[in-house]
Amino acid sequence: MSDKHFFGSSETERKLNCLRAYLSAYSTALKGQNFCRVYIDAFAGTGSRTETKAMLPFFDQDMQDVQEVTTPGSARIALETDPPFHSVVLIEQDPKKVAALKSVVDEYPGNRAHVREGDANEIVKRICSRYDWHREKMRGVIFLDPYGMEVAWETVEAIANTQALDCWYFFPLSGLYRNAPLDPLKLDQVKITSITRVFGTDSWRRDWYEERGPSDDLFGNLAAGETRAASVDRIEQWVHDRLKTVFKGTVLKPLRLRHSKSNAPMASLFFAVGNPKPAAVKVASKIATHILNVGISSQVRSR
Ligand SMILES: C[S@@+](CC[C@H](N)C(=O)[O-])C[C@H]1O[C@@H](n2cnc3c(N)ncnc32)[C@H](O)[C@@H]1O
Numbered sequence: 001m002s003d004k005h006f007f008g009s010s011e012t013e014r015k016l017n018c019l020r021a022y023l024s025a026y027s028t029a030l031k032g033q034n035f036c037r038v039y040i041d042a043f044a045g046t047g048s049r050t051e052t053k054a055m056l057p058f059f060d061q062d063m064q065d066v067q068e069v070t071t072p073g074s075a076r077i078a079l080e081t082d083p084p085f086h087s088v089v090l091i092e093q094d095p096k097k098v099a100a101l102k103s104v105v106d107e108y109p110g111n112r113a114h115v116r117e118g119d120a121n122e123i124v125k126r127i128c129s130r131y132d133w134h135r136e137k138m139r140g141v142i143f144l145d146p147y148g149m150e151v152a153w154e155t156v157e158a159i160a161n162t163q164a165l166d167c168w169y170f171f172p173l174s175g176l177y178r179n180a181p182l183d184p185l186k187l188d189q190v191k192i193t194s195i196t197r198v199f200g201t202d203s204w205r206r207d208w209y210e211e212r213g214p215s216d217d218l219f220g221n222l223a224a225g226e227t228r229a230a231s232v233d234r235i236e237q238w239v240h241d242r243l244k245t246v247f248k249g250t251v252l253k254p255l256r257l258r259h260s261k262s263n264a265p266m267a268s269l270f271f272a273v274g275n276p277k278p279a280a281v282k283v284a285s286k287i288a289t290h291i292l293n294v295g296i297s298s299q300v301r302s303r
Helices: 010-030 074-079 095-106 120-130 153-161 173-179 189-199 203-208 232-244 278-302
Strands: 036-041 048-055 065-072 087-092 113-117 138-144 165-171 209-216 222-228 255-258 265-273
Touching (some): 010 048, 010 065, 010 074, 010 138, 010 165, 010 255, 010 265, 010 278, 074 095, 087 095, 087 120, 120 153, 153 165, 153 189, 173 189, 173 232, 189 203, 232 265, 265 278
Parallel strands (some): 036 138, 138 165
Antiparallel strands (some): 165 265, 209 222, 255 265
16 A cells, blocks of 8 residues: 555645744744754654645646645654754654655754654643743744644643644634534434534634524414524634634734645634733734735636
8 A cells, every 4th residue: 555645725725835834934033042853743644644646737748747746744843844854753653654744854864853653632732731932942834734623722721821822724614614503403312422622612602503493484384493693704703713822923814725636624724822911912913924825816816
């Protein structure tokens, strides 16, 4: 079986471009300061991303040529950041991907990189609580890039509580609205538990679902009960407000990424700052706002 990590689309490239631009600007901004710069990749993958792309056919060929294109994933992007981070932590659960990550790390001998195998939630919480980040003059960036609803709220809280980590969170909007169906009769216990784990509260249920009075349905029957009134926009705003309860610096308006074929909302790329100091918030949000705005305008251009 191939060890290639097939995932994503042009939208994934947009997400990774935001990360690349931020890591470079962040590392440059902090270079002259006496901080230990740390990068944590909580869902690191293999270090590379492979996508199949349909190439345009030559004029005398009917068949489209499909080719595999491999580009750097988040781990390589971090390892290639200049000036380099003092420490790069790559977390991955899948043993095959862990093996791939270890050989990627060997390609960058100058970097102080470590691969950690296991559940990102447990490992991130452990790392966050292990250090007195401010006393030890540690600052950093963490990237949360799950496939779906894997990030537990306690993990987000632990990151925010360091007040030293800037967080890029690729938030799974589509996973969320799949688990929160319009028809509450389809909202089973597995879905409820999954959403509550992501937010650390079940207040989403009260905020997204509204009581509906008795009314005639199409067949003249009386129907009563709840319905999900919250649109995707409202849910995204709700996520933003929830993140703001723990990130004391700031949480920026996210970049909405869409499925390339259906154009349906896929995820929202959030940027949050845990450090409440105005100077830190100013630098981080100036860089990230610019990056997110570039991401939004390139999205508009490509439509
Ligand atoms: C979207 S991919 C990450 C892609 C990567 N950031 C990149 O740019 O190349 C998500 C990764 O998370 C891993 N994963 C899923 N659940 C995990 C967990 N609980 N802890 C750690 N890794 C996990 C998967 O094996 C997969 O490699």
